[in-house]
Amino acid sequence: MTVNAEATQGAPVLRLQDIRKSFGGIVAIENFSLEVYPGEIVALVGDNGAGKSTLIKIISGVHPPTSGTMTIEGETVTMSNATMARAHGIEVVYQDLALADQQSVYMNMFLGREPTNRFGLLDRRRMIDETEKLVKELDVRIPSAHATIRDLSGGQRQGVAIARATHWASKLILLDEPTAALGVAETAKVEEIVQSLKSRNIGVLIISHSLDQVFKLSDRICVLRRGKQIGVRETAKTDKNEIIAMITGLQHS
Amino acid sequence: MPSANTAASGRPNGFANRINLQQYVVYFGFLAIFLFFAIVLRDSGFLTVRNLSNIVLQTAPATIMAIGLVFVMSAGEIDLSIGSTVAVSALAAAVTMNDYGLVAGVLAGLGAGLLVGLLNGALVAYVKLPSFLVTLATLGLFAGVSRSMTDLRSIPVTNGTFTGFFGSGAFLGIPSLIWWTAIAVAIGHLIYRETRFGAHVLAVGDNSRAAGVSGISVPRIRLTVLMISGGLAGLAGLLYAGRLQAAKYTLGETDLMTVIAAVIVGGTLLNGGKGSIIGALVGSLMMGMLNNGLILMGLSVSDQMIVRGLIILAAVAVSLREKSR
Ligand SMILES: Nc1ncnc2c1ncn2[C@@H]1O[C@H](COP(=O)(O)OP(=O)(O)OP(=O)(O)O)[C@@H](O)[C@H]1O
Ligand SMILES: [Mg+2]
Numbered sequence: 001m002t003v004n005a006e007a008t009q010g011a012p013v014l015r016l017q018d019i020r021k022s023f024g025g026i027v028a029i030e031n032f033s034l035e036v037y038p039g040e041i042v043a044l045v046g047d048n049g050a051g052k053s054t055l056i057k058i059i060s061g062v063h064p065p066t067s068g069t070m071t072i073e074g075e076t077v078t079m080s081n082a083t084m085a086r087a088h089g090i091e092v093v094y095q096d097l098a099l100a101d102q103q104s105v106y107m108n109m110f111l112g113r114e115p116t117n118r119f120g121l122l123d124r125r126r127m128i129d130e131t132e133k134l135v136k137e138l139d140v141r142i143p144s145a146h147a148t149i150r151d152l153s154g155g156q157r158q159g160v161a162i163a164r165a166t167h168w169a170s171k172l173i174l175l176d177e178p179t180a181a182l183g184v185a186e187t188a189k190v191e192e193i194v195q196s197l198k199s200r201n202i203g204v205l206i207i208s209h210s211l212d213q214v215f216k217l218s219d220r221i222c223v224l225r226r227g228k229q230i231g232v233r234e235t236a237k238t239d240k241n242e243i244i245a246m247i248t249g250l251q252h253s
Numbered sequence: 254m255p256s257a258n259t260a261a262s263g264r265p266n267g268f269a270n271r272i273n274l275q276q277y278v279v280y281f282g283f284l285a286i287f288l289f290f291a292i293v294l295r296d297s298g299f300l301t302v303r304n305l306s307n308i309v310l311q312t313a314p315a316t317i318m319a320i321g322l323v324f325v326m327s328a329g330e331i332d333l334s335i336g337s338t339v340a341v342s343a344l345a346a347a348v349t350m351n352d353y354g355l356v357a358g359v360l361a362g363l364g365a366g367l368l369v370g371l372l373n374g375a376l377v378a379y380v381k382l383p384s385f386l387v388t389l390a391t392l393g394l395f396a397g398v399s400r401s402m403t404d405l406r407s408i409p410v411t412n413g414t415f416t417g418f419f420g421s422g423a424f425l426g427i428p429s430l431i432w433w434t435a436i437a438v439a440i441g442h443l444i445y446r447e448t449r450f451g452a453h454v455l456a457v458g459d460n461s462r463a464a465g466v467s468g469i470s471v472p473r474i475r476l477t478v479l480m481i482s483g484g485l486a487g488l489a490g491l492l493y494a495g496r497l498q499a500a501k502y503t504l505g506e507t508d509l510m511t512v513i514a515a516v517i518v519g520g521t522l523l524n525g526g527k528g529s530i531i532g533a534l535v536g537s538l539m540m541g542m543l544n545n546g547l548i549l550m551g552l553s554v555s556d557q558m559i560v561r562g563l564i565i566l567a568a569v570a571v572s573l574r575e576k577s578r
Pocket of ligand 1: 023026028046047049050051053054055
């Protein structure tokens, strides 16, 4: 059912098979199957309420699926909470970013996973050094690792959230509308950062309502409509009209 | 392309000024009040070593309670019950000690505080009731318990070892109350600033959802901070009992306002996410100095209360202004 990109090699980092999710009587997702390969960016598109965020929550362990199997690097996994997903190398950049606004950039980078020294005390030096290194690599322009989150711009915050995910993700990063709240320049910056994740051989699943962005960033596009998977296309071999037709279910001439 | 990456300080000036003001307001306030009294009360004995050390001794219980409250408020909660926890703990210690000896008495006092904290914490963390309402209720509840425990009587504490250790004694020439204050502040500061637990407390107070998805157990943090607060209020009860050589239901009754004021003036935000143990210490000393100076100036009890109330208002105003910008 799914179309595998020829360019990708090796086993998929994530494989979803026949995923179904219902909330009580409401079926939010059904018959969903998708593979994401290392170093690949897959875009998830669909109208409001199509089930995109639900799918992200299934993968990240927030809402375990009602049925279906999920495989990470060939190993079948059942994830019942976010901590388990993280242990499998999956990181999520939530729509609200999940940053602690009054704490420093480096404390956010290590939130819940702070390293300690041999006395059991916080190893600030290590957190600061690793933050600065990563921020430089990803070219997230923040004043300093010590800066407080609420003093940063929207794009800088988004950059910190993505940098955090990049730091911890060994296999897969899920991004839920990472540029929805950003201006033109900041969107471009975030897109650049997302693009740079490819070279780290991490699989990326990105939700976006902007088709321009989807066509700019993705290798493949997966379309959802009312919880059903309409199809997966290679970005290079499709166009906006086809995707729009798939999203809306209407033919555009 | 020039990049502002990791430049040492890219903060605009206005921001830096505001941060400094909020963070250091307690030190300026402390100095200002000290200088004011030093000048106005120069002939009334304010500046004597005896008076100044008295201020530190008298504020010891409030400082200890303030440390607990810094943890609670940093996690975005509040503990109003400390006022009556002090009395319950002091009474539990006094009654137990008179019958079963020193060690049992100390354990009973601290245990009573921890139990109140456990009750508050369980209701807040697991029943998910707001801490404001829970601790308001337990404040009243334990005020009643401490009254009925002893029929409003004062219980004498005659164990000399206890009163020395927790009250009038000294070690290496330094009064034991100062030792207790110093040790509590040092350990509190270390845990608050330098441990993962301290970082998690701040994260929960700052953004509990973010803390939760980052793997921090939010309920456990809430339970723990309220138990810390209860335990330290228990210790404060022991210090009162040791210094006054008696326990009574009125102990700590009027401390709640002073302690909250000390914590807020000391730079801890009412809504959590940011705070300072050292700031709370200085805030507590400032409130003690204020009390002392106002008494030396001859103000009536009611006037003292009015002045203290106004100071707290000013402190809250600064704190909220900072939070809402
Ligand atoms: N916890 C829940 N309980 C019941 N129904 C839910 C729950 N979460 C999502 N749904 C339903 O599942 C469907 C898909 O929602 P979802 O949030 O995944 O959409 P989406 O594609 O992310 O939309 P948007 O573009 O607006 O973010 C919706 O009909 C929604 O009402
Ligand atoms: Mg959504």
